[in-house]
Amino acid sequence: MQSNEYKIDKVIKSKPRGALVFPDDFTKIGSSESIRKALQRLENKGAIKRVAQGIYVRPKIDPYIGEVLPSAEEVATGIAKRDKIRLVPTGVYALNALGLSTQIPIKLVFLTDGAPREIKLSKRSIKLKKTTPKTLLAKGEISSLVIQALREIGKDKISAEEELKILALLKKENQKDLAHDLKLAPVWIRKIMQKAIQQ
Template sequence: MESVEKKIEQAIRRRPKGSIFFADDFSKYGSPEAIRKSLERLHNKEKITRLAHGIYTKPKESKYLGAVMPSAEEVAEAITKRDKIRTVPTGNYALNALGLSPQIPMKIVLLTDGSPRELKIGKRTINFKKSTPNNLLAKGKISRLVIQALKEIGKEKIDEREEKKIIELLKSENIQDLKHDINLAPAWIRKIMNKAILND
């Protein structure tokens, strides 16, 4: 009979390089303890790499860089999908995602309706922060980032260049999603977001 480790190794072999997987993904192969030990052994044999507690990857290989690990953003996305939770990027992470700040944040803060937790991925941190449902109702991929980015910049500090860039970005948002999300924003942010519809 095949060991739990062998079954897990075969399942991982079928996955593309760069995949992120969780200990729970292999629950059909054995007890939580047997799975944990098998993943630990595969990690020690360098067949997989441990990213955080219970989170692993099969790294991509680069001719120049060697093993290429998934980014903290990719790990956050994988957790969001696995747990079927809603998340909204905030602060510097939202600014960077929109191209309003070149700075890659060392700490990713995501508002969520899931459980609050903090993970360390390499030198970076992912912080899932419990939030009220109102903060998670935005539908548009761009408009939900815009609301959080503008909150981070602040009403008095936004300059003309930033406002112009935000309006341009919002023009590529789905119009129905944009109209829906405008109604969720504070009054001063609503005024800016409305310009993307008026200037269209």
Template sequence: MPSQSVHSQVYNKIVKHKRGLLFSPSDFYDIGSVLAINTALSRLEKEKIIERIAQGIYLYPKKDPVFGNLYPSTEEIAEYIAKRDHARIIPTGAAALQKLGLSTQVPMNLVYFTDGAPRKIRIGKQSITFKPTTPKKLAVQGPISSLVIQASQEIGKSKMGGELRTRILQILQSETEKNLEHDAKLAPAWIADILKEAKKNIKL
């Protein structure tokens, strides 16, 4: 029985997964050469089996009978890239504000601190920027407190008061005491005070 072509092997490996799969050419380097893999992916794209949504990133899209192909969010794409590259990322600025529900505005440029390679990736009209940072900034443990630290720095100390501070303290009630205590040691002093206050409120 003849062996399958590289194209067939790549196709079979893709379609055995659920739709919505994000992948890169490197996921197939066990099948054939870089040139053969890129050729197979280019052919599958022309056949509309997959879509290239950014440089080196492909999608096996979900299908909707009304809306057609469904696409992952830029946040999901950023998390995929981080996982692929074995890198840590933390949303900063407007991205952190939106993720916490403190802003309804969808940022056109998502910025993440990372210990991976610096890069900027365009996804349609949006972009994802990965900025190298110090190990200290990435040493935070809390999924919520880490976002609060970044969001608070975006807001600024002078604007952090009243209803906004109360809202952030409420959000932090979903964080663990251990994470609040740990991350307070890594945050700027004025943000550390907010994390410490949230920790006290958990005990009440």
């Protein structure tokens, strides 16, 4: 009979390198305790790397720098997919994602409809903050980021340069999504976003 470790290793090797692996992926193979031990043994052998508690990866290999671990952003996306939750980047991370800030946040903060928690990575962390369903109703990828970025900047604190950048980005957004998301934004943010439609 094949061991759980062998079966889990086989499943991991069938996935592309860089794909995140969670203990829940193997519930059909054995008990949670036996899966945990098998993953630990595979980690000790160097077959997989532990990215955070309960999150593993078979790293991509770069010819120059060797093993490449997933970014904090990729880990957050993987968690959202696994838990079937929605995530909206907020704060400094939203500003950075839009190119309005060069500051790379050590802590990525997301609003979510899932359980609030913090996931510690080696050098960065992911914080999930519970929010109201309305906050997550935005359809547009750009417009939802813009709403959060403007909240971070604050009312009456946006510079002319930042506003021009935001309007240029919003023009790339699907106009139907933008019109939908406008209704979800606070009045002062709506006034800025409307300019992208009027122009």
